[in-house]
Amino acid sequence: MAPSGEPTELSASSISDDILSRMPRASGRYMAAIGFFGAVVAWALFAWGYQIQNGFGNTGLRRPVYWGFYIVNFVFWIGISHAGTLISAILRLTGAGWRKPVTRAAEAITVFCLMIGGLFPLIHIGRVWYFYWMIPYPNERLLWPNFRSPLFWDLTAILTYLTGSLIYLYLPLIPDLAEIAGRSSGKKQRIYRALSLGWTGSDRQWQALERAMKLMAMAILAIAVSVHSVVAYDFSMSIAPTWHSTIFAPYFVVGAIFSGIAALVLVMAALRKLMGLEEYLREEHFVNLGKLLMLMSLLWLYFTFSEHLTTWYGNLPYEMQVFNLREQGFFGIVFWTMVACNFAIPFVLLGVSRLRSIATISISGATVLIGMWLERFLIVVPTLSRPALPAAWGNYAPSWIELSITAGTFAAMALLYLLFVKAFPIIAIWEYDETIPAR
Amino acid sequence: MTRQYLHAEYRRPQDAIAAIEALTEAGFPKSALELYSRRPVETDPPVLPRRSRMSLVAVLGAITAGSVSTALVFWAQLDYPLVTGGMPITSGWATGVVTFEATMAGAVLGILFMLIWEAGLVGSPSGAPVPDLPEEGVVLQVKCEGDSAALQRPLSDTGASRIEAVKASGRPGTS
Structure with missing residues (x-):
């Protein structure tokens, strides 16, 4: 091994051995983490069951605020899902070499966030067993779903994105699955062999895979942009104050990429620490993502300013009621916290080069995630609290059910990720053929 | 021989x-x-060039899925004319999102199908022995x-x- 800090060439097989050896074993610490997050998820499932059994009256959702934490979480998780596929696809298409250790972590975020985010409309509809009514199939009552409803658009967009993201995650996993199969035996080998679909490593297969990944990257970019646009249409197709905006779709897409990068930074920092991936997830990867985060922070500020300026300048009474509510009292605190989290803190930590480090970039990622959750809350709740008729005004406070389910989704994300890194290499072995620094 | x-x-x-x-x-x-x-052996151009129809099939998949979904939506709306907020019964604007998503889903499935076909996954059609x-x-x-x-x-x-x-x-x- 070369002296510490000096680069050393690792052979292909040593990189394979090294990455595979980092996959966590079922140690006591690992099982304790699984148990803890599993317990939180179980509690959230209990809360959901309680809501189904006893009705929506047990939540904080009531007239006029019918969309509360569930829709906030829906938009938040779908937003984060843009981490992976979008970032990975952009970097793949632009040929950014530094993406290689980052892409799989990002693609896994996408799939898990979509699975979690896609649950919220189901939780929100209450009678979840009627979900299949959304699916267009010939039925005995000769009914069809309302194809003009943004709710139906959500269904098609999320299903398409989930399908595409799963395939986009799976395709580059295939050679690694074959690699694991070749290094294991018995039942484990049979499972990985089956999952690798008979991969042999022929040039014909490599060429087909590279071609498929390029085409998938192009397709997934378009789908990812459309998905968060459709989520924005859920709001902007209504004529509720401050929602009926032409820039809502790009505003949401920008916010989604912003929160996605933040989530990726946090996940990478956690993986680096917990799995000892310091040689692979290096400072340069964090700095590059930090620069992207900074760019998206400025874009987010621009869109937020444009959105608020248009409302303020128009001075329409219905809109100003919501605008003023957001600026004052409790919502005012939330608003300025959001601005601090999404702009002020990242601007200082990422803008001043002396302050830029893995720790500060991770802190920025954490504040952005908090800020973006607050942004979704500020979009959903104040508008519904102040409908056009003052007599219909109301407030919203989540009950233990919404709080439990919200906590459960964060635990579910951690749980899914822990299970994923146990079963699959989090760094694409076949893509990683660079010089890595000595330990 | x-x-x-x-x-x-x-x-x-x-x-x-x-x-x-x-x-x-x-x-x-x-x-x-x-x-x-x-690991992939990358050369430009590829040392063993192969003809691929993956892009073509992706486009065909997109056109097929987009057309079928649009036809289904229009037919279903005429079959069960649901009036929503004064909108016309059939409208390209209101079904644009569904058409787009189905189009992209068709492209994605086309790519997946062609990867499996061209890479010879799920069974090797060439029958050649695989070296260790x-x-x-x-x-x-x-x-x-x-x-x-x-x-x-x-x-x-x-x-x-x-x-x-x-x-x-x-x-x-x-x-």
Whole structure:
């Protein structure tokens, strides 16, 4: 091994051995983490069951605020899902070499966030067993779903994105699955062999895979942009104050990429620490993502300013009621916290080069995630609290059910990720053929 | 004539590429050659170029899924005319999102199908024996009819560390 800090060439097989050896074993610490997050998820499932059994009256959702934490979480998780596929696809298409250790972590975020985010409309509809009514199939009552409803658009967009993201995650996993199969035996080998679909490593297969990944990257970019646009249409197709905006779709897409990068930074920092991936997830990867985060922070500020300026300048009474509510009292605190989290803190930590480090970039990622959750809350709740008729005004406070389910989704994300890194290499072995620094 | 395969192992991909070029110059068809490796061997243009219809099938999948979904939506709306907020019963604006998502889903499924087809996944249609890949290096597979002795020279001249003759049935005989 070369002296510490000096680069050393690792052979292909040593990189394979090294990455595979980092996959966590079922140690006591690992099982304790699984148990803890599993317990939180179980509690959230209990809360959901309680809501189904006893009705929506047990939540904080009531007239006029019918969309509360569930829709906030829906938009938040779908937003984060843009981490992976979008970032990975952009970097793949632009040929950014530094993406290689980052892409799989990002693609896994996408799939898990979509699975979690896609649950919220189901939780929100209450009678979840009627979900299949959304699916267009010939039925005995000769009914069809309302194809003009943004709710139906959500269904098609999320299903398409989930399908595409799963395939986009799976395709580059295939050679690694074959690699694991070749290094294991018995039942484990049979499972990985089956999952690798008979991969042999022929040039014909490599060429087909590279071609498929390029085409998938192009397709997934378009789908990812459309998905968060459709989520924005859920709001902007209504004529509720401050929602009926032409820039809502790009505003949401920008916010989604912003929160996605933040989530990726946090996940990478956690993986680096917990799995000892310091040689692979290096400072340069964090700095590059930090620069992207900074760019998206400025874009987010621009869109937020444009959105608020248009409302303020128009001075329409219905809109100003919501605008003023957001600026004052409790919502005012939330608003300025959001601005601090999404702009002020990242601007200082990422803008001043002396302050830029893995720790500060991770802190920025954490504040952005908090800020973006607050942004979704500020979009959903104040508008519904102040409908056009003052007599219909109301407030919203989540009950233990919404709080439990919200906590459960964060635990579910951690749980899914822990299970994923146990079963699959989090760094694409076949893509990683660079010089890595000595330990 | 007996069909058999030669498996030539190279420590460096560049040597295998040189062997492919030498065999091609000697008039050996590229269609009878295959390279096996744990990592992709990337050259521009590809050393063993292959025709692909993946993009075409992706576009066809997109057009098919987009058309079918649009037709379904229009037919269903006419079959069950639901009036929503004064909108016309059928409208391209209101169904644009569904059309787009179905179009993209068709493209994605087309790509997946063609990857499986062109890569020969889920069963190998070529029936060629698969060499054991070394930890480092690559294996060049040469398909030959009849006597393979004449082929061994250019393979060893280009630096093959090991050459193995394998009958189509899969029984090896190291030389």
